[in-house]
Amino acid sequence: MFRKLVLAGFTMLLMCCSSVKYMGYFCDATFSPPQEKTMVMEDGYASTYFSIQKGKGKPDKVIFFISGSGYNSIKYYLKHYFSTLKGNYKIYALQKRYISSWTTEIFRKPSKQFNEHNYFDVWVTNQNYFINKILSDERNIYEKMILFGVSEGGTTAAKIATINNKISNLVIVGSGGIKFEEELRILIRNLGYDVNLDTIYTDIKANPDHIDKVFYGHPYKYWNSVLFIDPMEFYNKITVPILVAQGAHDKSTPIETGRFLRDEFNKQGKTHLTFMEYKGADHTLKSANGKEGLNDFFEKMNEWLD
Numbered sequence: 001m002f003r004k005l006v007l008a009g010f011t012m013l014l015m016c017c018s019s020v021k022y023m024g025y026f027c028d029a030t031f032s033p034p035q036e037k038t039m040v041m042e043d044g045y046a047s048t049y050f051s052i053q054k055g056k057g058k059p060d061k062v063i064f065f066i067s068g069s070g071y072n073s074i075k076y077y078l079k080h081y082f083s084t085l086k087g088n089y090k091i092y093a094l095q096k097r098y099i100s101s102w103t104t105e106i107f108r109k110p111s112k113q114f115n116e117h118n119y120f121d122v123w124v125t126n127q128n129y130f131i132n133k134i135l136s137d138e139r140n141i142y143e144k145m146i147l148f149g150v151s152e153g154g155t156t157a158a159k160i161a162t163i164n165n166k167i168s169n170l171v172i173v174g175s176g177g178i179k180f181e182e183e184l185r186i187l188i189r190n191l192g193y194d195v196n197l198d199t200i201y202t203d204i205k206a207n208p209d210h211i212d213k214v215f216y217g218h219p220y221k222y223w224n225s226v227l228f229i230d231p232m233e234f235y236n237k238i239t240v241p242i243l244v245a246q247g248a249h250d251k252s253t254p255i256e257t258g259r260f261l262r263d264e265f266n267k268q269g270k271t272h273l274t275f276m277e278y279k280g281a282d283h284t285l286k287s288a289n290g291k292e293g294l295n296d297f298f299e300k301m302n303e304w305l306d
Helices: 002-017 019-031 112-117 120-137 152-163 180-191 197-206 220-226 255-267 293-305
Strands: 035-040 046-054 061-066 089-094 144-150 169-173 242-247 273-278
Touching: 046 120, 061 120, 061 152, 089 120, 112 220, 120 144, 120 152, 120 220, 144 152, 152 169, 169 293, 180 197, 180 255, 197 220, 242 255, 242 293, 255 273, 273 293
Parallel strands: 061 089, 061 144, 144 169, 169 242, 242 273
Antiparallel strands: 035 046, 046 089
């Protein structure tokens, strides 16, 4: 997830401390992987996608999962992420372009091709095409078509929810309604970093397509596509039920962004957004004591969907 790159100075420490977790992901991907297929997109590119099925009955709900940032294959964590979800679901996840089935940023830097295609408009176009193709091929057999965006994928999902009338519900984790340029200011301020963001933003705008110029691990082309988007332009157009969850101690996306989204809906008298704030929890809804907020969130999500 791209927002954690603000903590770039701690990356090596986090990798060492999390080695057991990553080994578990690798074992899952090796011995119990999600189903893997390819889909030819409109421009001829063959995109990889993964799917899993939850429950023993025939799936009556489908989730289209849009992940956060990073150069890691979804294969490593899709099953783990939804491991505690109960119910009869089919879950699909489209991989970003130029990430192979076994790619991990732990051992490999993003390729030039990846950096050239890793930006907002590509994500939206590809994900929307993917959703429509899957639902068309399966003849819209589901009672609920749920778009599920995490972190970076949150704003992508919100945009798609404004253009795809097949979506019945929108679920967001670790993302909100503030522009990312402002979220980054909050994060930098909270971390006590001395960074002149105005100068950097001006340089990004002057070099919007550069992939050789880099800021916090991502090329300017990436940043130009996400920094200046106003998520509220999308949320204000969405009419389907929305469920948003965020950890109060989120150090990757400031909690202010989720609260802002909640408050904006309240000001407008809109009632189709449900906001859940997990006290003491981080970007993944996990608390310092090890409690996994996702377990509770999935229970609440099932109640919300019913």
